[in-house]
Amino acid sequence: MRLEYKLKQKSKKNMARLGEFTYNGKVYKTPMFMPVGTNATVKTLAPEEIKEIGCGIILANTYHLWLRPGEDIVAKAGGLHKFMNYDGPILTDSGGYQVFSLARPKDITEEGVHFKNHENGDKLFLTPEKSIEIQQKLGSDIVMSFDECVKWPSTHEYMEKSVERTLNWAKRGKSVFKRDDQMLFGIVQGGEYEDLRRHCAEELTKMDFDGYSVGGTSVGEDKPTMYKMVSYATKYLPEDKLRYLMGVGDPIDLIENVMRGIDLFDCVSPTRLARHGHAYTKHGKINLKNSKYKEDFTPVEDGCDCYACKNYTKAYIRHLITADETFGARLLSIHNITFLTKLMEEIRNNIESDTLEEFRDKFIIDYYGENYEYK
């Protein structure tokens, strides 16, 4: 079934918006945080746990599933949902981020991108058409255009060329996109340059995608720059379509970018930080590996009703992480995803009452302290 987005309410003070979509008979609300499950699994978690936490959409990755097990096997299994036993909505990234993380500049051509398989060194070539075809076989609900995620900083000159390429790739991908039960998103690039972001957003809008992403952020830039990048894109995107900010998950960035008109976020942080022993709390991020938690028999966060906090102590989780036991990573993943999911719920409530700015100011003091500076 195809997911249909409805814009429900807009803030009068900023660009924040409330919206919803129905999927499989269930109503999901935006803004929303989407956990990342690159290899068709949110690392260490069972689908039941993800649903229990209250997550909506989860991500999987075209590049990784293309290499292993291969999109044909997923299709034979009956599609990604059946293959991984997740009946909630799934978004697939196109491989565009792997252009940033795995390819070298000389690997990127107008036709597509050359990769070296990171597992065995095989030579690979991914094109926009191929990316969309793979995603159609995977059968995700939201398909991303293949784009060039560009490093920061980049010159206006390079970015201009790159934006044309991303637009061209978006068009080529759209031309082979056939399934009517999937949505296809275009991705706005353009770095920190307003003219390029605007041009990209307007051209994509002309092509009429089902939703739009903002890409090329969280690649090393400072926060004020990221927020500018987002504003330069959302300003020129249609209001009635979903907007997805790719790869952003720092708690304050979720709030700030909702205020700039973003509906969807994804980030590996909650699960990766969990594997490395870190936990989000209202009073900032803590590192459970620190020796001060050795005899701390209180939950990771007082008042949190996640499975980890209801049943286990910091001392125990610290022990698990220290002993390299996967259960520790699982407990912290549950906690961290719960934290961001709850944060999004609070953000939605504050959009409804149009008090998001006050909420942000209080959140910053609690999480980062009085003297926080954006950087």
Place this chain on the structure above:
RNA sequence: GGAGGGGUAGCGAAGUGGUCAAACGCGGCAGACUGUAAAUCUGUUCCUUCGGGUUCUAUGGUUCAAAUCCAUAUCCCUCCA
């Protein structure tokens, strides 16, 4: 009783006259992580008032110089009786 091997930092283990406060691994203590080449990576780990001080089982010796060579003691391991 005889023959041989060995004791190096919290642990394991290199080093066999100067470039050694001593490789490397583990453990410890911290840090990073943003559309996952990430259960990974980085720093640090004798003491210090940052000038320096004290180390390689112990004591004595050789030498300009010793973890390294010699003597004795001591502890551990292997084999033979």
